[in-house]
Amino acid sequence: MDLPYESEGEGARAGAGAGAGEGAAPALSERELAVLAVERQGWAGPGAKERAIREQLGISPTRYYQLLNALLDDERALVQDPVTVNRLRRVREGLRGRR
Structure with a gap:
């Protein structure tokens, strides 16, 4: 999946909630979904x-x-991928506890 993302701005979110009911939180953008997808994968190193x-996202690490850190605080991400978000929240809290 090649998704070239050059910049994140208001325009990137403008159409994210198209078709959503009034008052409903807009859906995650393609970029946000792609970040979660990368994080779900296992990595050799x-x-x-x-x-x-x-290569896949076209952004710097x-x-x-x-x-990713912003997504961990976003309830929409929790609804979209609770296993990944909760796992990463636990890791983040563990790291904060060590500091």
């Missing part, structure tokens, strides 16, 4: 994952982790 981030 950090180099493979970072290469896939660049730093930007990827910024987007």
Whole structure:
């Protein structure tokens, strides 16, 4: 799945909720869904994952982790992929506890 994403802005979200009922939260964007999909995969090592981030999403690993961290606080992501989001929330909380 090649999804070239150059920038994240208001325009990227403008059509995300098209067709959703009034008052309903807009659906996750294609980029957000792609970030969750990358995170669901198993990786042989950090180099493979970072290469896939660049190739599949067209963004830097730093930007990827910024987007991923924001998704962990987004209830829409929890509804979309509760297993992945809850797992990553536990990992994040464990890391915060060690600091």
